[in-house]
Amino acid sequence: MALDWDRIGTGDSEALLRPRDIYAGLASRPWPYLRHEQGEVLDKWFERRGERDVVIKQNTGGGKTAVGLLIAQSTLNEGIGKAVYLTLDNYLVKQVREEATKLNIATTDDPYDPAFLTAQAVLVTNYQKLLNGRSAFGVVGDGKEPVGLGIVVVDDAHAALARTEDQFRLRVPAGHEAYDELLELFAQDLRHQSANVWSALEDKDPTALAPIPFWAWADKREEVLKILRPHREERAFMFVWPLLAEVLHLCIATATSSAIEVRPSCPPIDRIPSFVRAHRRVYLTATLADDSALVTDFGADPKLVAKPVTPGSAADLGERMILAPVALNPDLDDEAVRVLARQFADGDQDGDGVAETKPVNVVVLVPSERAAANWTRHADRIWRVGDLEAGVKELKAGHVGLVVLVNKYDGVNLPADACRLLILDGIPRPLDGVERREAIALADSTVRLAREVQRIEQGMGRGVRDGEDYCAVLLLGAKLATAIHDARHLALFSPATQAQLKLSRDIAGQIKGEGLDAVRQALRACLGRVPQWRERSRRALAEVRYAEHGTVRGEATALREAFDLAATGRAPAAAERMQKAVNDLGNGDTALRGWLREQKAAYLHLTDPAAAERALAGALDDNPFVLRPVNGGAPVQLKAAAVQSRAAAEFLAAQYLDGVSLRLGVQALFEDVVWGEEERSDDAEQAWQQLGLHLGFASTRPEKLYGKGPDNLWALSAARQAVIELKTGCTTGTIAKKDMDQLGGSVRWLNGHNAEVEALAVVLHPSRVRDDKATAVPGMRVVTPALFERLKEAVTSYAAALASGPNRWANEQAVREQLAYHKLTGDRFFSAYSEPLSPT
Numbered sequence: 125m126a127l128d129w130d131r132i133g134t135g136d137s138e139a140l141l142r143p144r145d146i147y148a149g150l151a152s153r154p155w156p157y158l159r160h161e162q163g164e165v166l167d168k169w170f171e172r173r174g175e176r177d178v179v180i181k182q183n184t185g186g187g188k189t190a191v192g193l194l195i196a197q198s199t200l201n202e203g204i205g206k207a208v209y210l211t212l213d214n215y216l217v218k219q220v221r222e223e224a225t226k227l228n229i230a231t232t233d234d235p236y237d238p239a240f241l242t243a244q245a246v247l248v249t250n251y252q253k254l255l256n257g258r259s260a261f262g263v264v265g266d267g268k269e270p271v272g273l274g275i276v277v278v279d280d281a282h283a284a285l286a287r288t289e290d291q292f293r294l295r296v297p298a299g300h301e302a303y304d305e306l307l308e309l310f311a312q313d314l315r316h317q318s319a320n321v322w323s324a325l326e327d328k329d330p331t332a333l334a335p336i337p338f339w340a341w342a343d344k345r346e347e348v349l350k351i352l353r354p355h356r357e358e359r360a361f362m363f364v365w366p367l368l369a370e371v372l373h374l375c376i377a378t379a380t381s382s383a384i385e386v387r388p389s390c391p392p393i394d395r396i397p398s399f400v401r402a403h404r405r406v407y408l409t410a411t412l413a414d415d416s417a418l419v420t421d422f423g424a425d426p427k428l429v430a431k432p433v434t435p436g437s438a439a440d441l442g443e444r445m446i447l448a449p450v451a452l453n454p455d456l457d458d459e460a461v462r463v464l465a466r467q468f469a470d471g472d473q474d475g476d477g478v479a480e481t482k483p484v485n486v487v488v489l490v491p492s493e494r495a496a497a498n499w500t501r502h503a504d505r506i507w508r509v510g511d512l513e514a515g516v517k518e519l520k521a522g523h524v525g526l527v528v529l530v531n532k533y534d535g536v537n538l539p540a541d542a543c544r545l546l547i548l549d550g551i552p553r554p555l556d557g558v559e560r561r562e563a564i565a566l567a568d569s570t571v572r573l574a575r576e577v578q579r580i581e582q583g584m585g586r587g588v589r590d591g592e593d594y595c596a597v598l599l600l601g602a603k604l605a606t607a608i609h610d611a612r613h614l615a616l617f618s619p620a621t622q623a624q625l626k627l628s629r630d631i632a633g634q635i636k637g638e639g640l641d642a643v644r645q646a647l648r649a650c651l652g653r654v655p656q657w658r659e660r661s662r663r664a665l666a667e668v669r670y671a672e673h674g675t676v677r678g679e680a681t682a683l684r685e686a687f688d689l690a691a692t693g694r695a696p697a698a699a700e701r702m703q704k705a706v707n708d709l710g711n712g713d714t715a716l717r718g719w720l721r722e723q724k725a726a727y728l729h730l731t732d733p734a735a736a737e738r739a740l741a742g743a744l745d746d747n748p749f750v751l752r753p754v755n756g757g758a759p760v761q762l763k764a765a766a767v768q769s770r771a772a773a774e775f776l777a778a779q780y781l782d783g784v785s786l787r788l789g790v791q792a793l794f795e796d797v798v799w800g801e802e803e804r805s806d807d808a809e810q811a812w813q814q815l816g817l818h819l820g821f822a823s824t825r826p827e828k829l830y831g832k833g834p835d836n837l838w839a840l841s842a843a844r845q846a847v848i849e850l851k852t853g854c855t856t857g858t859i860a861k862k863d864m865d866q867l868g869g870s871v872r873w874l875n876g877h878n879a880e881v882e883a884l885a886v887v888l889h890p891s892r893v894r895d896d897k898a899t900a901v902p903g904m905r906v907v908t909p910a911l912f913e914r915l916k917e918a919v920t921s922y923a924a925a926l927a928s929g930p931n932r933w934a935n936e937q938a939v940r941e942q943l944a945y946h947k948l949t950g951d952r953f954f955s956a957y958s959e960p961l962s963p964t
Contacts, residue, residue, distance in 0.1 A: 139201035142170055143194035146201070147227070154226040159591075161435035162187045168433045169195055169406070177428040179281075179407045179415060181670060183441040183620050187590070188408040189223045192277040195406055196246045197229050204403050205274025207246045210254060212280055212287060212534065215513050219537070220248045220279070235260040235271075243274070251284055254399060255291040255391075257366035261398035265366065270397035274404065278422070281407040282578055283534035285417045292391040293556065294364045294375075296352070296384040298328075305351045306377075306384050313340035314379065317752060318831030320866070327862065328381045331805040331853060333560055336377040336384075337751050338726040339733065345373040367395045371691050373730075378557030385557045389723060390687040393423045410585060414574040414616060416680030423684060426676045434670035438620040442588030443661040445650040446597040446628045448605035449643055452636055454787045454924065456643075458498070458549070458600050464640050465598070466502045468545050468647065469526040481652055484544035485519055486526040489533055489583050491552045494801060496530050498549070503528045512536060519543065534582045539589035544651055546587035549600040551579045562719075564806060564828065565749040569716045570612070571677075577616040580607055584621070594661075596650045598643075602791035609784060619668050627664040679705045679720055686727065695730035699739075702727065718747025748829045759830045761878045762822050764839035768950055769940035772820030776926070777934035783927030790818065790923040794916045799890060799909050802853030809835045809850050812888075815919065819948050820939070826873070834870035840950035844882045847871050851889040859889050859906075859961075864898035871901060886958060888912065893962045905958035915957040918946040 140146045143166040147158055158166070165180050169191075172178055182188050196207040209231075211217050217233055224231045230245035235253065239245035254261055254276075262270035278284060296303045307314075307325065314334045315322045324332035341348070349372065356365040368375060368386065375386045394400050400423065407418055407429075415432070418424045449456045471483035488503070490496045496506050504525035507515040509532055518524055519542040529536065531552060538546075553563075566572045580599075587595030599605060607613040608625050617625065631649075635642035649657040682705030690698040702724035709717045721743035729736035740753045765771035780786040796811035798804040809825055816823025816838045826833030836848040847870045851863055871883045885904035892906040907915070922942045926933035933939065943949050947956035 141198055141202050142167075143191075143198045144170075146194055146197055150228050152228070158190075159187055161437070162191055164435045165191055165433050166194060170198070172433065173198075173404065175428055176403070177405050177407070177424040179409060179418065179424075179429050179432040179674060181409050181432045181434045181674075183410070183438060183585075183618070189220055189279065190227060192279055192406065192408050193220070193224050193227055193229050193246065196275055196277050197227075199275040199404060200243050200246070203243075205272055206240060206243050207275045207277070208254065208273055208402075209246050209248045209277045210251050210279060210284070211248065212283055213250050213509075216279070217248050217250055218513070224248070241271075251287045252291060255288060255393075255396055256363040257395075258363055259396060259398075261396065263366050264395045264397060265370075270401070273398050273402040276399055276402045276405050278405065278407045280534060281409045281418060281422075283410075283582060285421050288391055288421045289387070290556075292364065292367055292388060294352075294361065294368055294386040296386070297360065298382050300355075300360070302351050302355055303384055306348070307379065309344060309347055309351070310336050310340055310379070313337050316754070316831070318827065320827050320832065323862075323866075325379060325381060330381050330802045332379075332381045333557055333806070334379040335557075335561055335751060336379060338376070338722075339729050339736065339754070341375070341377050342373050342726075342729055348372065367392060370395075374687065374690050374726075376558055378561060380557050383557075387556070387558050388687065390420050390423075390684050392687075392691060393421070394688075394691075410581065410618065414578070414677065415674040416574075416677045419676055420680050420684050423688075426681045426684075430674045430676050432670070432674045436669070437666075438618075438623075438668040438670050439591070439662075439665040441620040441624070441665060442591055442593030442595065443650065443658065444584070444588055444595055444597055444624050444628075445631065445646065445657070445661075446584065446599070446608060446625055447632060447643060447646060448599040448608055449640070450600070450602055450791065451605035451609055451784060451788060452632055452643065453638060454791060454920070456640060460640055461547075461598060461600060461643075462499060462502050464644060465545065465547055466526055467644075468651070469504070481648065483523050483525070484651060485524055485538075485542055486545040486547065487519070487538055487543040487587065488526065488528045488547040488549055489586070490528055491531055491533075491550045493530060495550050496528050499526075499528045502526055506530065516542070533579055533586075536586050537589055538586050539593055543587040543595060545596050545598070545647070546584065547598045547600060548580065548583045548604055551576065551583065551604070560806065564810070565719055565747055566715050567810065569713055569719075570616075571716060573612060574616050577607060577613055580604065581617055581621060594650065594653075596647045598647075602788045602795055606785070606788045606792060609788060611781070619671060620665055623664045623668045624661075627660060678708050679716065681705075682720070683723070686723070690727050690730070695727045696732075699724050699727040714746045715749075716747075718743045718745070718750050721746060722750040752831065759826060759833065759877050762824055762837055762839045762845065764822055764842045764845075764950075765820055767936070768820035769943055770820070770936045771822075772818065772943065773934050773936045773939040775817050775820070776939070777931070780933060783929075783933070786927045786933055787920075787923050790919055793818070794920070797852055797888075797912070799852050799912075800855050805850060805853050808852045808888075812836050812848065812850060818919070818923075819943065819953075821950065826870075833873040834867075837874070839881075840884070840953070843880075844884060844950070845874060845878070846884045846886050846954065847874050848886045848888070851887055854890055857891055858893045858895040859887065859891060859898060860895050861898040863887065863889070864894060864901065867904065868899070868901045884954060886954060892959060900961050904961055905954050906961060907958045911957050911959065918948060918957070922946045922948060 140149050144163050196209055200207050211220055221231045231248045232240050232245045233248055235247055240247040257263055262268045321332055321334045355361050371388055371392050375388045377386045415429050418429050419426045449461050465486050468484055469486045488499055506528040508530050584597050631646050682701050686698040686701040702720055706717055706720050725736040725739035728739055737753045743750045793811045793815055796807040813823045813825050813836055822839040824837050826837050827835055834847045835850045838846040840846055849867045867885050867887055871885050874883045885901040888907045890909055892908055894900055925942050
């Protein structure tokens with residue numbers, strides 16, 4: 125007789141609830157045992173499963189996917205309700221479902237699948253499927269009954285933040301009739317903020333960035349609704365409009381030449397009831413130091429976010445040797461590193477045709493197509509997002525060589541031989557209008573640093589996927605080198621990464637000043653599995669523990685709470701909440717304080733416009749890059765330093781703790797001036813202002829500060845100031861009439877508000893020939909790319925000389941000597957590094 129197995133071992137027994145038991149009960153386990161760290165976090169979660177928000181932190185490659193799936197199955201078994209597992213994209217949906225199959229966990233990717241709706245299978249889907257204005261789960265006001273959820277597992281929560289914010293952003297593209305109508309509606313307001321930027325918008329300049337003042341946006345809400353609402357069913361609007369319509373007056377609107385972008389300060393996540401009302405929300409995150417965005421973007425409880433679930437030890441991270449060649453020797457150029465990478469991909473590590481070790485897969489992460497182009501002659505493959513599934517399979521299958529991934533710093537798993545040498549060549553830059561404005565206003569704030577470090581750590585995590593894995597990491601360029609050298613950056617990395625960086629610094633200390641051969645030998649120690657390296661690497665992580673408490677910045681909690689108050693009609697309470705956050709900041713981060721005071725003013729304006737204008741005037745005192753009040757004051761006259769060398773020495777002493785930081789800082793300035801790339805113009809203007817300060821000149825950005833005047837203004841002496849326009853993004857063979865007119869207008873601006881000084885007109889431009897229709901500005905000078913390179917060499921040498929001895933950069937006499945030697949003094953600078961307009 126055949127046995128009926130469906131009647132055996134079932135009886136009245138309850139379904140297994142503990143995730144560890146669920147795994148142990150599998151008939152066919154993919155691994156003999158769960159990793160110790162996985163078991164620890166699963167047990168801790170189970171004890172805290174009654175808490176609505178739980179953050180689980182594990183090192184990259186720590187097996188978070190299996191943890192999340194087992195937690196979802198546990199919730200189904202407990203009968204709490206339906207389970208959803210959210211990933212970044214469809215590529216990862218497929219990966220998660222493959223992992224679930226190994227764990228014998230039923231999944232579906234269809235939100236209408238009966239197995240999901242009856243809580244028999246976990247729905248694995250991307251963020252966009254849940255968080256959109258036509259969500260299958262229901263949206264407030266759509267007339268549908270929201271889908272009740274027992275648990276939402278948010279995978280790679282930190283990486284998901286940009287996707288979440290994007291889902292709550294309305295983008296009205298240039299060329300759409302609503303774009304032109306909105307520009308016309310706010311024309312006068314934008315002109316008041318900056319006549320130059322308004323002209324750039326009219327000229328379709330890709331660098332134009334114009335925030336629409338919050339008072340104008342709120343006061344004209346009826347007109348805005350009349351313009352936008354008729355288009356609510358169009359594809360560009362339909363997935364966002366239902367999420368923003370009720371809070372449109374609270375949004376931040378920014379005009380660029382490509383679109384008008386409308387985004388709230390915090391996503392109105394309550395428009396998605398299924399997520400907000402889910403019994404359990406579990407956030408799987410990397411071990412990043414700042415968890416504030418989980419509060420601002422997902423509305424997570426800050427008290428619960430501050431109590432993450434972690435393994436007892438952080439030693440589950442694979443081995444990584446992390447080196448920044450330019451920090452070891454500032455004379456090493458990026459092209460030489462590219463050649464080195466190619467040699468490792470070939471196995472011919474000395475370039476002599478004789479393979480020293482077996483060839484390895486080298487993976488390069490770049491933020492843009494332009495950066496990818498630098499690798500073209502060295503790369504075997506250049507892959508974009510659409511190529512990833514097939515590309516990663518190819519890497520996992522065997523040796524490919526040198527592969528470049530364009531703008532993909534998260535969600536790609538490259539275990540074992542799929543990637544043995546990982547190279548980061550830059551990090552993604554802010555792309556939307558709000559982010560670009562934040563980057564300017566909060567350039568040196570911890571808020572911006574935290575985002576930058578998050579992207580770097582995500583990128584560095586691609587090559588190690590478990591505790592037995594290993595990978596060498598090279599960081600190209602001074603910006604990335606600074607991130608692993610500067611104390612402010614270092615504090616924002618995870619504990620395990622900090623331990624690996626400390627070990628890598630010990631290696632770097634021994635090969636400092638050497639050439640690429642020394643870098644090659646260090647990499648061989650990692651990739652060749654030298655026992656001493658392996659032992660030191662394991663020891664470095666052995667005692668590392670996860671931080672017991674997560675970091676949720678006070679202002680992040682305030683931003684979330686204030687937005688929720690304003691969204692429910694309590695604007696005065698929202699303004700009070702922002703003021704409390706300002707008070708709590710004290711006198712620390714003045715840039716952030718000014719930014720928060722602007723947000724307070726925006727809430728105040730809804731009920732007390734006069735008080736809002738006073739608050740905004742105070743914000744301007746803290747941060748000169750916030751919006752200017754309607755009755756904003758006149759520009760402040762720029763005063764030259766009494767002694768240039770003294771001003772330079774004081775600035776350098778305050779800015780840099782050691783010579784390496786000084787050299788990296790100067791190199792980073794020049795990296796930000798990119799010729800022929802218009803979208804990098806803001807970076808170039810910021811770099812040029814900082815260059816002036818490094819040399820002891822009083823240096824400002826009048827156009828950004830006052831909406832009028834030049835891109836940069838340098839006080840060369842008490843009697844002479846340089847009016848500087850940066851046209852580094854231009855690709856024309858002549859200086860156009862509009863650019864020449866702008867330079868002339870900036871000279872007149874200076875003459876009008878400070879007639880006591882002589883104006884020297886300067887333009888950075890690829891050509892020193894004027895267009896036939898352009899009228900030259902008398903006495904003007906041009907900094908061409910060739911002269912800029914000469915300037916770069918001079919300033920780099922200036923920094924190297926000052927960095928050659930202890931605190932020489934703080935010594936006024938040493939600085940004076942170097943300024944004079946390199947012709948960087950106010951009376952010689954533009955004679956040496958610019959030339960007159962061509963006479964033809």
